[in-house]
Amino acid sequence: MADGTRLAADRCLPSxxxxxxAVLIRTPYDRRRHRPELRSWAAAGFAAVAQDVRGRYASEGQWHPYRSEAADGVATLRWMREQPWSSGQVVAYGSSYGAHCALASVLGAPAADRPDAVIAAVPALGAAETAREPTGPERLLARAGWWAAHGDRSMSDETALEQALARDPHLLEHLPVTDFPYRLQRVLPSWPQLWKAERDGATWARAAAADVPLLAVGGTRDPFRDDTVELWRHWRGPARLLLGPWGHALTASPGPEARPEHKLNLGRLYIRWARAALTGGLTKDRRGVxxxxxxxxxxxxxxxTQPTLYPFGTALRLVGGRGFEADPQRPFLSHDLHVPTTGGADRCLLITPPLPRPLDLRGPAEVRMAALADTPSADWVVRVVALDPRGAADHLATGIVRRTDPPDEAARISVPLGFVSRRLSPGTRLRIEIGGHHFPAxxxxxxxxxxxxxxxxLLRSRRSVTLEGSALALPAAPAPHRFERVHPLQELCR
Incomplete structure (x- = not known):
């Protein structure tokens, strides 16, 4: 690097x-884990390089998440292009934090230094984007797990949070949140700074100026799903989007709604797309699958797709909790799909009749409601659960927003539920839960x-939901089988 720091890399060349x-993978998760991928890229005719980012594993320097990736990525690209085995064309590829590394070398670099194409899978776009929802609330569990495993250390410990929770099952309940490193028994100097990071719109502005081809890959159960979609929507150059019924590990973490047809060979797709991107074989439009x-x-x-409204009180029958109490000491639990049947109401609960026919959903969902709280600050969480004819529950969508409305004054509140892509079978009922917390997520x-x-x-907060004028907005097709079927490989690589 320019300051003399040496970063370690593995290189695998074709015969x-x-x-x-070439393809460049920059990672904080140990470059050696990518050796099978490097061999696959090389077998397909690419010079493949995997690099430990600054301060991680075999690379020198201090590890400061998100701080050095643009400059270090550009320096590595320059080095690769100077090598005798390089044609000068480079695809930057990464997953999760690695996707941030790939994108940083595009969005933070002069045009002459950028890669020629970028593949960003489940992109963890930046500190601010990963720390908080766009609507304000802090992503506690995911950030605690990531910082415990990877933050401020040269090598990862994937079991760090699990071990800490075994010592203290109430670890994440302790306040203040800034004391988490002390209770984890770890020094994490970057932890307080994480929560000071703010979204400023710069990522979307840079994406709107990026003219290299993009392949953005995400899962409908991935926490960064909507950032993946927004990245694709803002991108100026040829852009392709792939969303599967997967979690953060993509095909390795399928949701229960996944089918055998959704088990794609992503490595083969990436290679085929990279070839098309580098040879000018992609049309210059925006396509998504x-x-x-x-x-x-x-x-x-x-x-x-225009949203279909399901009004509260008519299409959605009130089961209970039109007035409820959000108690931080007894919060709405993010990991539990069961509704408490004892104690006072802790959520507003509504349900639809059984669906008379299949319902196809494809696009962003939302709840629009009139509601009030008796406290100056309030989070509103909406969870939509699909109940099959036997009553088995399956998560469909969740959204949370932070509001600072005048106490005891009704406000119009929109809660984005994110991108939904699902077929619901006849007999399915939708349960809508409106609460005040979503802990520990x-x-x-x-x-x-x-x-x-x-x-x-922590203070309690009394809430009230007005049924009149409130509705669930779903991206429903007017009738089943109205979507044109596409082949993902053919659609994304043309």
């Missing part, structure tokens, strides 16, 4: 004399107006 197009979970279909991502709002990260005092 033959070259020069070759999504799996319709619960069916064998793949369909185009289309923003033209998100930090608890103390309701006092204090920062949830530094607060030490």
């Amino acid at each position: 033959g004399d070259g020069p070759f197009p 999504t799996a319709l979970g619960g069916s064998a279909w793949w369909a185009s991502v289309d923003d033209s 998100h930090a608890r709002n103390p309701h006092s107006g204090e920062d949830p990260v530094t607060a030490t005092r």
Whole structure:
């Protein structure tokens, strides 16, 4: 690097004399784990390089998440292009934090230094984007797990949070949140700074100026799903989007709605797409493909689907909790799909009649409601659960927003539920839960107006939902089988 720091890399070359197009993978998760991928890229004719980022594993320097990736990525690209085995064309590829590394070398670099194409899988776009929802609430569990495993250390310990929770099952309940490193028994100097990071729109502005080809890959059960979709929507150059019924590990973490037809060979897809991107074989438009979970279909991502409204009180029958209490000491639990049957109401609960026919959903969902809280700050969480004819529950969508409305004054509140792509079978009922917390996935709002990260005092909050004028908005097709079926490989590589 420019400051003399040496970063370790593995290189795998194809057979033959070259020069070759290249692929660069930069990772904080140990470059050696990518050796099978390097061999696959090399077998396909690419010079493949995997690099430990600064301060991780065999690379020198200090590890400061998200700080050095743009400059280090550009320096590595320059080095690769100077090598005798390089044709000068480079694809930057990465998953999760590695996707941030790939994108940083595009979005933060002069045009002459950028890679020629980028593959970003489940992109963890930046500190601010990973720390908080776009609507404000802090992503507590995911960040605690990641920082415990990877933060401020040269090598990862994937079991760090699990071990800490075994010592103290109430670890994430302790306040303030900023004391988490102390209770983890680890030094994490970057932990407080994480919560000071703010989304500023710079990522989307840079994406709107990026003219290299992009392949964005995500899962409809991935926490960064909507950032993946927004990245694709803002991208200026040829852009392709692939969404499957997967979690953060993509095909290695399929949801229960996944079908055998959704088990794609992503490595083969990446190689084919990279060839098309480097040879000018991609059309310059924006194309997206999504799996319709619960069916064998793949369909185009289309923003033209108009939402269908399901009004509270008519299409959605109130079961209870029109007035409820959000108690941070007894919060709405993010990991539990069961509804409490004892104690006072902790959520507003609504349900639909059984579906008379299949319902196909493809696009962003939302709840629009009128509601009030008696505290100056309030989080509103909406969870939609699909209940099959036997009553078995399956998560469909969740959204959470932070509001600072005047106490005891009704407000119009929109809660985005994210991109949904699912076929619901006849007899399915939808259960809508409206609560005040989503813990431990998100930090608890103390309701006092204090920062949830530094607060030490928690207050209860009385809530009320007005049925009139409130509705669930779903991206429903007017009738089943209205989506044109597509082949993901053919659609994304043309």
